[in-house]
Amino acid sequence: MADNVKSGIAPLAQAAQQVVVQQSPENEALLKPQGAPEFFIDLRPRLFKLPEYQNKEKINVRYPLLPPYAFAHVFWDEKQKELVYHIEEQILNDTEKELIKLIQLGLEEMINISFRYATKSDLILKYIEKNVQSIIAELGAKVSRESYLKIMYYIYRDFIGLNEMEPMINDPYIEDIECNGAGTPVYIVHRKYQNMRSNIIYEDQTKLIDFVEKLAQKTGRYVSYAKPLLDGSLPDGSRVNATYTSDVTTHGPTFTIRKFTKEPLTPINLISYQTTDPKIMAFVWLAIEHKFNIMAIGETASGKTTFLNALLQFVPSEARIVSIEDTREINLSHENWIPAVARVGFGIPNLLGKQYGEITLFDLLRESFRQNPDYVVVGEVRGKETYVLFQGMASGHASYSTFHAASVETLVRRLETPPINLPASLVDSLDIIISVVHLKDQNKNVRRMVALKEIIEVKQQVGTVDSNTLFEWEPIEDKYVYNGNSHVLAIISKRTGIPVKKLEDEMNIRAEVLAKLAEKGLAGYDEFTKIVNLYYKEPQTVISELGIKVKA
Template sequence: MRHCRRVMHMGGRYSGSGVADMFRSLRSSIPWQMGRGWRKSDEMPVASDDRGGNGSDLPAFPELSCDNGQTCIDRYWLRPPYSYAAILRDAADVLTYRLVEPPLTSRELILLEETHEYLRDTVVLDDPKTKSRTNLQLSDVARIIRHFDPGIADERIGVLHYYLGRNFLGYGKIDGMMHDEQIEDISCNGDGVPVYVYHRVHSSLPTTIRFTGDELNLFIMKLAQKADKQISLTTPLVDAALPDGSRTQLTFSNVVSTRGSSFTIRKFKSEPMTPLDLIAYDTYSPEVLALIWLAVENRKSMLVVGGTASGKTSTMNAVSFFIPSNAKIVSLEDTREIQLPHENWLPTQTRETNIISTKADIDLFSLLRSALRQRPEYIIVGEVRGMEAQTLFQAMNSGHTTYSTLHAGTIEEAINRLTHDPINVPRAMFGALDLIVIQSLHYENGMIRRRCDSLHEISVTPAGEVKWSTLYEWDPRAGRFRRVAFGSQILDEIAAMHGWDDEEVGRHLAMRELFLASAAKDKYQTAADLLAAIRNLEKSNGVPVPAA
């Protein structure tokens, strides 16, 4: 068990003129070889112009009519050349998200319904597995449409094919939003209420889309069907994963809410969150991530703590890139969110059955007990909220490196949650927990940002009292992370493990910081390429080598 002891200022131990000189000399000698990346400049979608907005081969945007004095401040293609997103600002400076799709004539609406009915009679829509394998080929759709209207123009067939795909296999009137990489979640709080989206750049926005009561009920049932779940008046709550990995929470009719049915979709990011994304979003600095990197690489356990939508899982996913490539990893989640490029990774998830199912429930506690029998080196748990936390701390105290998230606002709240009902982790077991990261949402210039508030080391006194020392904290006045005047027990332990002196510890931290700072400005091809570059750095014992 690690106990509190007097430590020296980190700046006096692991930095100084020697390390600083080494840091500067390395800057010009690193042969970074990376590909395409998400850079700070990509944070705002590229401003659009009449050619399609980004100098590429995208088609020109059609003319957009705005009502009530609105002006379009941003637009970008979603499914060119048919749908694009437009961000509108009115005279009161209120922003609205508008999903723009090609209009249909009354005859085309009838033709669309006729074709849809024909396809519905041909394909078994009630079987989600059959439906997921269905592919609406343009040639087949064109043949069916021409059967109903031989004189239709070719370009209008493409438009009808788009609508058939979004209605038949997609998500109906919100399908374009599901293709918008700038949107994090989509929610509808009842019939007649605007659908809201959370935009990565413009934060929470109302949209121009609304559902009627019957329309919303049918859509809720469609979402449940896509998730292979049943929803009804007897089971009006459903929490599930959609085929693309997005998480959805559904309520049916007015059993739960007086506003009627509702849904929330937390979209699945197609590319995994990486450490470079955390830097690009200004959530972490390279210096803070360098310390976390060294801790993760040396099997130190960590909790990521924060409120709802503060980016806890994204951070946990990103820092998992620092896990050695051949280490055995087992992840446990209610709904799949974690994405790792590691080959020796076993992702598992819980199963919650409905009343009529003959399958047994599989909860996090069961998955965790099973994972401990698989000899994992690293265990990643999506979130701890109950008795599985005790098993998680048992795993830590038995030598397993573990990472998880917890809902809390501060370090004090996190310790209180963990040590009281319903979690009740014995205080003596906190000696195996090394780091706690605190994240939150910040409002800056009208924008919402996710940011690490502080990084803490955890220790237990001989009397069994849980203590913590703050390594870094965000300084809002200076707009940067500030190193707090405490030493690091973790770095002391890592130094003792490798036989390093203070200067060597400083060199390894500086090397990782420089790598992250340079790579964040550079480019990389895929998450796997980033992982390979990280491995090259580790294999060279901190001396950068070219990518293969």
Template structure:
């Protein structure tokens, strides 16, 4: 193969976009592989500013490999047949594309300075993966990816190190536009200068928000990906993170099992949906659960579950042809006879229908954007939600979660904490049963003031003391799960079912193992 010059490559060949080389003057904090031996992650600290950086260390192609990469990309686009049925793109690439690649590899003969596995990595990344963002999508610690325009570093939100710039930069508008068009296309949507705003779901249920060119974002095209966790954060994970303690977890478990209604309150990225998912997983076994969301984010290990998602209009005019709103879904769900109705986030008139359902005996859960309980109730009773104040007493609990600065240490540490758990009596009357002490990073309990426990005790014909002992037993079970690192959502669901049907045996098993440990 004739050797190509750098100028020929830059003008005639597509050079795959990859992360910039690691910069000097950095202090490496941690390094871990994403796909050995092709791509690694380095979390580093800039020695001049002290800030953290997320650096992708990706093997680069040499000149000969770039030439082969271009040949293979053109060949595959010409020879690959479009599958007639819905298939997994990566599985299809494994079987169909690699057969074509092997044929051309044999025809080219043995070549020095060419690593075929490296070329295949880039071909697969750019054909059926997420292009230059593929390493970020492979990292389970990444929660959000933000591309804010051309010439700017891509930012990520890391579960441990929070928001950080990366060494991935789109230098050309065309490269970013092409990636956005491709991602929107594989999501089954359309984006153009006529319709420059798209909210879509990528394969793998990742949420994509994209803008196109300079129609609505003057700095050019942008995209944000909120990654979906196939292995969701569970109540045991939250105990490990310190988001709540075992007493709060046991109390919420008991309340969910008794089908009390609740709202999860917090700002953007506070962890509302994560907490909601953990609460729903503790609902009484066998209950019929209907979840309603704009984009499916909840992930449950229960069989009697109907997930529903809204659908935007098909129309290209102001007429909303074929639109199915959250309001429509909440109304329709009431005819499904759900035991518990879960709305991912209430913002409009669907809140009114949800409270109608709660008032007629259905269990109800939802999230709402607000800073605290009072502002959440104010939003609920104001337009456009317009829930009548007389319906608020049908709501039982409000759990406020917030991203906070943690006390102690020389450096700023961030975390998520349940700030308070309030029992709702009325619009102007709430009883705080738990609250977070910011100075000490501890949770303070006021369970003796609980009104809901008294109400449940009367209904069950037992004393409040009996219920407090039940919460203590559940604390033991949760501490056992934490000590044994039983945290996967399917494993936890089995334990919750066991405890519901065989509470004494499950408690004894937990207390024996905790004692041994």
């Protein structure tokens, strides 16, 4: 149980100025649907807004995660002089703790299947609840309704959920959860209040090892001493990275869980967050319509995949998209989309280094070109699949991908040198490179597109490239500068016979459309893609509906 994980209710002194965030009334009404079983846990996304603070020393907010069982409490820790994030769960008395232990033993005996693979279905919960009730009856224990619900919560949490992490996993405001080993607190990245230390500490290594095993099983992958690195996704789409043993990372097992917003971010969201601006996105829109190849680059967690996922929303609805990933991150509701995920094999690798049942990105990509896609997306390229991707580009398939590199020069050099080893002539198929950064310190947590560059020519000499910085971010005023002379627009003009000036006008109109949508707050995925597709067919309708005046 929760014995060696520290958690509990915050000091009473905090309570005075505490802001308690409630569910919105409409969600509250839905809290327990009619006919729900005795024990009910509400996993639907919560609707609430967290208050803004000028001074973070004043922050003291408590909000529901799995009400009434688990809450998040964010407050200023006077002693440590830092903002902290506490999970507050119902506290068990000794009798309840004892009872839970007995019930767990009983359940393990009675239920001969592993719940580690269980998804959060009501059916499983009902099944467990029935068994818990019969165990309690068998033990002849007298349990109040209040105790019973508390006990059921912990049983749910540890059998079906992700143990101590379950409340955090259900916090829509958490972006990242990081555990750097036993004996040190788990850290979180909060969408609103930035980075914080949490009150969850795995005191003991075996407990952490157990947890990493559970994570592995939930992702359908396998970790062991021989294969100590885990990279997978949880059923809710969160991405998990973990190490199993202490020889890989010195503090013993570690894990990070990257959560995603349930609804993917749209270009409009990115404009509202100032990660990019309307004109940049209008240019990207034109480039995608005309099937130019784009790669998003940046450091770890800078927002490459999110940017990629947003720009794919400009793909016309009738076009076929094939996406290929190691772990599922691309999230579209495009009708003509074939998502594929690589599969890890098992057993001893054969002479080619391949395991039984293994399907690599390389295999998938080669296969995908046979499906004749209009747009090919590779979540992230690293190895020999890169070659296939660039061959695809060279043969006219629009390709989109991300790559871990801080600059265009580094990207090109890494593509041209081992282990990837592409010839300059293939790297030259790339048209547009978007670089993103994550800027964070005590007071800010923002993501910015620092540059959009067009590749003009990749030179024979390794790592040298002639490019045009079409847009760049200007940090002092926090805005984007358009430098003009687009190479891509010149190519479109050559292909279509439309003068560059006209293409620029079109880009400006689209920029106004996007700016209007951002201004009106029309940022939802379905709404946004509907408007994009209407624009492809009847641009005038969209322009006049949004009240945009087109200059003659």
